[in-house]
Amino acid sequence: MQKVGIVGYYQVKLYSDANYGRYEMIFEASRGALDKAGLKKKDISTVISCTNDYYDGRTISNCFTVEVGGGYMADESKVEMDGAHAVLYGLMRVLSGNHNLAAIWGGSMASCYPYHTVRLYETDPTWERSLAYVNDVTSAGFQMRAYMEKYGVTAEEIAKVAVKNKKNAAKNPLALKEAQLPNITVKDVLDSGIYADPVTELMVAPPCDCVAALLLAPEKQALKITDKPVWITGVGYNQDPYYLGDRDLSGCKSMNLAGKMAYNAAGINDPSSEIDVAELFEANAHEELIFAEELGFAKKGKGIEINSAINGDLPINPSGGALGGNPPCATGLIRIIEAVKQLTGEAGDYQVKGAKRAVASGQVGMCAQNNIIYVLEAN
Amino acid sequence: MIFIIILIIIKNEIKMSEEKVIVANKGLVRADFAFWVGQYLDKFYDGLENKKIMGNKCPKCGDVFVPPRKICGKCNVVIPLDENWVDLPETGTLMNFTITPYRINDRTSRKAKDWTIGMIQIDGSNTSVVYRLLNMEPEDIKIGMKVKIEWNEKTKGDPSDIKGFLKV
Numbered sequence: 001m002q003k004v005g006i007v008g009y010y011q012v013k014l015y016s017d018a019n020y021g022r023y024e025m026i027f028e029a030s031r032g033a034l035d036k037a038g039l040k041k042k043d044i045s046t047v048i049s050c051t052n053d054y055y056d057g058r059t060i061s062n063c064f065t066v067e068v069g070g071g072y073m074a075d076e077s078k079v080e081m082d083g084a085h086a087v088l089y090g091l092m093r094v095l096s097g098n099h100n101l102a103a104i105w106g107g108s109m110a111s112c113y114p115y116h117t118v119r120l121y122e123t124d125p126t127w128e129r130s131l132a133y134v135n136d137v138t139s140a141g142f143q144m145r146a147y148m149e150k151y152g153v154t155a156e157e158i159a160k161v162a163v164k165n166k167k168n169a170a171k172n173p174l175a176l177k178e179a180q181l182p183n184i185t186v187k188d189v190l191d192s193g194i195y196a197d198p199v200t201e202l203m204v205a206p207p208c209d210c211v212a213a214l215l216l217a218p219e220k221q222a223l224k225i226t227d228k229p230v231w232i233t234g235v236g237y238n239q240d241p242y243y244l245g246d247r248d249l250s251g252c253k254s255m256n257l258a259g260k261m262a263y264n265a266a267g268i269n270d271p272s273s274e275i276d277v278a279e280l281f282e283a284n285a286h287e288e289l290i291f292a293e294e295l296g297f298a299k300k301g302k303g304i305e306i307n308s309a310i311n312g313d314l315p316i317n318p319s320g321g322a323l324g325g326n327p328p329c330a331t332g333l334i335r336i337i338e339a340v341k342q343l344t345g346e347a348g349d350y351q352v353k354g355a356k357r358a359v360a361s362g363q364v365g366m367c368a369q370n371n372i373i374y375v376l377e378a379n
Numbered sequence: 380m381i382f383i384i385i386l387i388i389i390k391n392e393i394k395m396s397e398e399k400v401i402v403a404n405k406g407l408v409r410a411d412f413a414f415w416v417g418q419y420l421d422k423f424y425d426g427l428e429n430k431k432i433m434g435n436k437c438p439k440c441g442d443v444f445v446p447p448r449k450i451c452g453k454c455n456v457v458i459p460l461d462e463n464w465v466d467l468p469e470t471g472t473l474m475n476f477t478i479t480p481y482r483i484n485d486r487t488s489r490k491a492k493d494w495t496i497g498m499i500q501i502d503g504s505n506t507s508v509v510y511r512l513l514n515m516e517p518e519d520i521k522i523g524m525k526v527k528i529e530w531n532e533k534t535k536g537d538p539s540d541i542k543g544f545l546k547v
Contacts, residue, residue: 120483127446128509128538131539137479138477142477149522194478197478244498244509246507
């Protein structure tokens with residue numbers, strides 16, 4: 001794959017109820033990324049946004065972001081999935097050879113709508129939707145139980161993932177305040193109230209408000225903009241069947257196939273030794289384990305044995321991950337930004353020492369139906 | 380006419396700050412969607428109305444789908460409308476379950492009683508359907524147990540004809 005560089009980024013701090021209008025938040029992120037890279041609006045040659053009409057409460061929701069998202073009288077298009085998918089679209093635009101700078105932004109404000117209720121709208125209107133049994137929370141209950149039953153993993157072991165990520169979030173100044181829990185224990189997680197048994201409240205990535213932005217440039221241009229570009233050396237994406245009842249929820253085949261595709265592009269043979277840090281979009285604590293196994297960091301059912309602490313063998317979600325805050329349409333994009341910070345040495349208190357190669361993933365759909373993963377490398 | 384309702388909420392009394400919240404959809408437009416279920420589900424729902432479960436079988440891989448499909452995603456082939464229908468029993472195997480105190484379509488309220496929702500594979504099919512498990516205490520529920528359909532007395536030819544599943 002031709003090298004494409006990440007040359008700038010910006011993330012608004014996560015809030016459970018931000019004192020921002022949407023326009024302001026989008027502008028802060030897209031302008032912030034340009035400023036950080038020392039670039040101007042006129043340098044952007046294509047804009048890819050990521051929002052969701054249901055989450056924005058309007059149709060063709062990118063029409064109202066023209067002025068604030070860098071799309072004013074410009075080449076602009078929208079992806080209605082995860083922000084990490086918008087990065088794929090931007091990457092393809094750059095790889096087409098027609099663009100010198102792609103600006104990608106994504107996000108929404110979950111404080112403005114009932115997120116878990118809206119997720120019901122993903123279900124088939126001619127079949128499951130009218131009964132309202134399935135949303136992101138009940139499907140997570142099925143997924144966690146399927147994983148525990150198949151591999152004999154306990155809820156206590158899965159709660160440890162939430163403990164790690166909430167403690168990591170406490171070191172990340174941009175994480176959601178409510179998710180920054182330096183003293184959290186396994187018992188706190190297990191006692192935090194059932195959302196959908198066996199999933200408890202503190203195992204669920206908390207929906208919140210945020211917009212994040214990223215800038216991509218082709219190799220030559222990237223080196224002109226910054227002496228610290230981060231290179232996208234591989235990308236993979238895949239999706240599982242739609243109906244929950246058609247899938248084996250104890251694993252995530254689409255993540256496995258996405259990982260293989262990305263590793264193949266980046267020339268990775270042994271992921272657990274060749275990758276220094278992973279930022280994975282875990283919508284629930286157990287998904288981090290499922291993804292880590294599907295990505296080859298551990299054998300199936302053995303994800304809990306990975307030393308995934310910030311100073312561990314393979315740090316996973318040192319930023320706190322999505323358990324540190326899950327702003328719909330931005331979460332996967334933030335995982336990419338966090339991986340970039342690790343590779344440029346900008347991760348502050350949660351910096352993984354000497355990180356040279358990272359993976360970052362995004363997802364969309366019930367039980368991570370659609371997954372995308374990037375391999376990123378320091379210059 | 381004014382269509383927009385403006386609510387003024389005093390959010391934090393100490394700060395004495397005010398936040399204006401515009402509720403955008405109240406009374407403005409009502410646009411209900413109607414979905415044509417398609418010929419396959421139409422036949423399936425006719426079956427439900429008569430308290431019968433019908434699936435259809437992929438001519439290539441042999442997977443039996445409930446509800447029926449026009450296309451097998453795995454094989455990428457059409458299952459003809461007039462062929463490959465399979466009459467299935469009202470019994471099945473519990474493949475998975477979850478218990479939730481929340482109404483999905485109203486996240487703000489807890490129900491008085493927990494709902495138990497199961498994934499059930501109807502005997503003779505290869506897929507699972509999601510329905511409530513009825514009259515079961517959490518300690519009774521075991522993955523792999525046999526269950527059977529509890530029909531609503533009056534059926535309408537839609538997903539609600541199946542009230543839920545009972546322990547066999």
